[in-house]
Amino acid sequence: MRLYPIEKVRDIGIIAHIDAGKTTVSERVLFYTGISHRIGEVHEGQAIMDWMEQERERGITITAAATTCFWTPFYKRLDATEGELQNLKKQFEHRINIIDTPGHIDFTVEVKRSLRVLDGAVVVFDGVAGVEPQSETNWRYADEYKVPRICFINKLDRMGADFQKSLTSIHERLTPNAVATQWPIGIEDNFSGLIDFLTQKAYRFEGDNGERVILFDIPEELKDLVQKKRHDLVEKIAETDNQLLHEYLEGREISVETLKKTLRKATLENKIVPVLCGSALKNKGVQLLLDAVVDYLPSPIDVPPVKGINPKNHAEEERRPDDNEPLAALAFKIASDPFVGTLTYFRVYSGVLKRGSYILNTTKDFQERVGRIVRMHANHREEAEEICAGDLGAIVGLKNTTTGDTLTDPEHPIILEKIIFPEPVISIRIEPKTKADQEKMSLALRRLAEEDPTFRVGGDEETGETIISGMGELHLEIIVDRMKREFNVEANVGRPQVAYKETIKITAEAEGKYIRQSGGRGQYGHVKLEVKPLERSKGFEFVDAIRGGIIPKEFIPAVEKGVREAMAKGGLSGYPMVDMEVTLFDGSYDYVDSSEIAFKI
Numbered sequence: 001m002r003l004y005p006i007e008k009v010r011d012i013g014i015i016a017h018i019d020a021g022k023t024t025v026s027e028r029v030l031f032y033t034g035i036s037h038r039i040g041e042v043h044e045g046q047a048i049m050d051w052m053e054q055e056r057e058r059g060i061t062i063t064a065a066a067t068t069c070f071w072t073p074f075y076k077r078l079d080a081t082e083g084e085l086q087n088l089k090k091q092f093e094h095r096i097n098i099i100d101t102p103g104h105i106d107f108t109v110e111v112k113r114s115l116r117v118l119d120g121a122v123v124v125f126d127g128v129a130g131v132e133p134q135s136e137t138n139w140r141y142a143d144e145y146k147v148p149r150i151c152f153i154n155k156l157d158r159m160g161a162d163f164q165k166s167l168t169s170i171h172e173r174l175t176p177n178a179v180a181t182q183w184p185i186g187i188e189d190n191f192s193g194l195i196d197f198l199t200q201k202a203y204r205f206e207g208d209n210g211e212r213v214i215l216f217d218i219p220e221e222l223k224d225l226v227q228k229k230r231h232d233l234v235e236k237i238a239e240t241d242n243q244l245l246h247e248y249l250e251g252r253e254i255s256v257e258t259l260k261k262t263l264r265k266a267t268l269e270n271k272i273v274p275v276l277c278g279s280a281l282k283n284k285g286v287q288l289l290l291d292a293v294v295d296y297l298p299s300p301i302d303v304p305p306v307k308g309i310n311p312k313n314h315a316e317e318e319r320r321p322d323d324n325e326p327l328a329a330l331a332f333k334i335a336s337d338p339f340v341g342t343l344t345y346f347r348v349y350s351g352v353l354k355r356g357s358y359i360l361n362t363t364k365d366f367q368e369r370v371g372r373i374v375r376m377h378a379n380h381r382e383e384a385e386e387i388c389a390g391d392l393g394a395i396v397g398l399k400n401t402t403t404g405d406t407l408t409d410p411e412h413p414i415i416l417e418k419i420i421f422p423e424p425v426i427s428i429r430i431e432p433k434t435k436a437d438q439e440k441m442s443l444a445l446r447r448l449a450e451e452d453p454t455f456r457v458g459g460d461e462e463t464g465e466t467i468i469s470g471m472g473e474l475h476l477e478i479i480v481d482r483m484k485r486e487f488n489v490e491a492n493v494g495r496p497q498v499a500y501k502e503t504i505k506i507t508a509e510a511e512g513k514y515i516r517q518s519g520g521r522g523q524y525g526h527v528k529l530e531v532k533p534l535e536r537s538k539g540f541e542f543v544d545a546i547r548g549g550i551i552p553k554e555f556i557p558a559v560e561k562g563v564r565e566a567m568a569k570g571g572l573s574g575y576p577m578v579d580m581e582v583t584l585f586d587g588s589y590d591y592v593d594s595s596e597i598a599f600k601i
Helices: 022-032 053-058 082-092 105-117 133-144 163-173 220-238 242-249 256-268 286-296 435-451 473-487 553-569 596-600
Strands: 009-016 065-071 094-100 120-126 149-154 178-180 182-185 193-196 201-206 212-216 273-277 306-309 316-319 328-337 341-350 358-361 366-369 372-377 380-384 392-396 406-408 426-432 456-459 466-470 491-493 508-516 523-533 540-544 580-588
Touching: 009 022, 009 105, 009 133, 009 286, 022 065, 022 094, 022 120, 022 149, 022 286, 065 286, 065 372, 094 286, 105 133, 105 328, 105 473, 120 133, 120 163, 120 286, 149 163, 149 286, 163 178, 163 273, 178 220, 182 220, 182 273, 220 242, 220 256, 256 273, 256 286, 273 286, 328 435, 341 372, 426 435, 426 473, 435 456, 435 466, 435 473, 466 473, 473 491, 508 596, 523 553, 523 596, 540 553, 553 580, 553 596
Parallel strands: 009 094, 009 120, 120 149, 149 273, 178 273, 540 580
Antiparallel strands: 065 094, 182 193, 193 201, 201 212, 306 316, 328 341, 328 406, 341 392, 358 366, 358 406, 372 380, 372 392, 426 466, 426 491, 456 466, 508 523, 523 580
């Protein structure tokens, strides 16, 4: 049975540039929601969400970690007695599924695949640096998937912190729709609390871990600023709703409830991005951030139904987030667990995924049985009988499922949109230290490539060396380290080489003939090609301009295949060629000697 109605579920991701404090925010969230009883600090290597050895040693997030927590909005239980608290929990408690993502560009795959399956995002910014390069990349991913988001300007206790400057950098570099809903009291060493513009209340956070939230009156010196900023906020909210705008222009007082409701609607439509503030390390502002997640970010029923293609008739269909609909889920991450084997993380968009049932992988047209279902809390597993619509979970031991595959009810197949990942940008050669490790290395590389779509394994035909490619030096360094720790394979690696691409600058023509005579049947292929540069990132286009059958139709695909193979080897420095159009416009063939292989060559 569903314990939480679907409208009380939030699937959110925490995204940011490296070192903005995502994992520190996640650790506070786990503490204040009662999931952990002690705050795990990143700098002490004790963070729950950074569970990998490499993450704890380096103090960075490498892999996206999922967890679930429960939260009753703080303002609902401000003056409640113990007896009232239980009733409030039943009435207002929300289930929040959180994915804490890495900030490094090298692990950008984790952010992209997480945002694909999440409904909302919390974007964390460093209060000193404001918008940083990876903040922009992650923001673009969120735009691509139309994910509503709220901003949290963190680290306001640091020297050089400036809330207004950080907010301005969001306006200039990300969106003009960002609007402050809070304001800090003091800054740097004097940062002592914050003011909420809608409720016009000031908050400070006391106790060893900031768990006691104290309400007090707005300091005199900030009252004028708060009036002005609240006026700007209310105006921005009113602009998104005609009825409210009418009331606002008539000078009527608008209730806080109405403002919150309208702000929620505007956030879901990406018309407004609320901006909050605090310092996660100093335990200030995280409870109010959780309230904002519940108040402003969408539940699964607030986002449009997911669309896909029916593989039987190729018609577009949609699946609503309802337990009674046919099952449709998306596998968004594959992980190797040393204790249980392969874990397939998935998001259920419609229907219910039950233990012991059969599911169809529509992407690969392969049926599998669901053995064990688990809910993930970082690297800890909790057994589950079923996962309902709008929830996240993991299946143990699926054989043929990879990232981006659709899992459905066998009777009602649908293929959801796949996740498109960036191409690797750097390569190194790798070899095992001993002959005995050769087979183990192949297995390890294959398993790691299954987990990570931006990690590729290939070979150099001429030298016979194994080449691994990834998103950066750190990415490949972590892969080699994981091979050593998880698969006990020692390896030597070469110097990194940037994965360049080649293209052409001007239009050109060329003629190719392949004639071989032997005693019996010979080989004959003859083509004339025109190559033309295309715009950046247009890829490759092949144009068949043959008229009158001077080259028979069955040989045309062979010419295209030959062109593709030649482009993969490059023209100048041996790098793959991109962004060009190749037109086959003339040639000839021999009735007896012509073959596909001759035209390909």
